[in-house]
Amino acid sequence: MTSLPSLPSDLPFEGIVFDLDGTLIDSVPDLALALNALLREEGLPPVEPAQVPGFVGQGARILVGKAMTAVGRPVADEGAGAAELDRLHDRFVALYEAKPVEGTRPYDGAEAFLRALHARGVRLGVCTNKPHGATLGVLEALGLAALFDAVVGAGLIPERKPDPAPLRLALERMGIAPEQAVMVGDTPYDVGAARAAGVRTILVDFGYSPVPPAEVGADILVSSYAEMPAALARLRSVTKPA
Template identity: 45%
Template sequence: MPSLKAIIFDLDGTLVDSARDLRDAVNVLLSEEELRQIDLDEVKSMIGDGAPKLVERAVSATGGDLSRLPTLVVRFLQIYEANASRHTEAYPGVVETLSGLRELRIPLAVVTNKPYAATIEILEALGLRAYFDVVVGGDTLPERKPHPAPIHAALKRLGVAPEAALMIGDNYHDVQAARAAGVRAFAVTYGYSHRPHAELGAERLIDTMSELLPIVVNDAAT
């Protein structure tokens, strides 16, 4: 991997498993709307494109009134941001990998479609905030992934050219955003992918986050 000068990570499904907290918040909202509850597998199929899309998918799947979507998104965020890190956990190998990358002095960023406030709460609650030089949330800019703007914003703040960066994500929008930004992309095979991993277009697939550090170290040595 020539001249790697920064790594950008997605959050949900890549660094952290947030599905239970998202499910719980969605179900509180659905209960208030007198709609049926959704299970963990259902919510996992809805995660990844930001809070408005998650709420839209959940309300649509349960027969709710989509004409009230903006109000429902505001209410969902109130519910979720009050308990965004209750059950959320870092995936195996994440802490060790981030620590190893910091020892290599590689700048790190998070670019996520999750709202910024909830992102910071989760990173701080899990002891991950200090690893990242830059955090771009889903409401930091008008655009969200798969638009390349959030990645460009992170790279600008890092002072790194696209060709010297790597994106790590779990879903098609991560790879699409990276490609559109001129950044290489790896995809993890866990998380909340809405498509088969082989169809994401990633340069490489990794089964656990622990695989990343040896790849970076080996490629830097060649």
């Protein structure tokens, strides 16, 4: 069994909420498989896996819309186009949920970090724009579900990040106040939700951010989970967002 990383003796928070795709897990292999299965059914050319990170972050509906645009068949999300996008979205989610972890894996060190936090009694949550059912399925399949006190995926409530409502719901279910929480993510949507909720932020720079991670405005930027213990210690000097 992999040894757990050492954490600071005095953690300056009670709970951490994680984004999922691009933060805890690299899900591009399975997202690409499901997207290409959908495109194949529609008689369209495939997308390259390298394109998929640019589609991720705002939920499955927007992911599908971006993929359709990328292959030359854009679908307007209004009028008849909205119904077509609904159909494509629902089919994509069904294809994805059927095989969610063929190639998906936690990032190096992510699982050990989660287990170290859990062993210390830190409350853990997931707040993601990934569909809620798919989120639960991925966490179960990867053996991570039992580590989390709250999981909030898209569809549980109407709002999605960067709206703070999903993050606030996760914190409510975890039983912690915003000033006692940290959000770990990889995109501006994570930092935007955290800022609006009054939560401190750590951003990983290896995820799916549509802009350079250093420009997102997180409190702390890390390049690996090996850097997380030191980042947690640095949070003592970070004040709660106004």
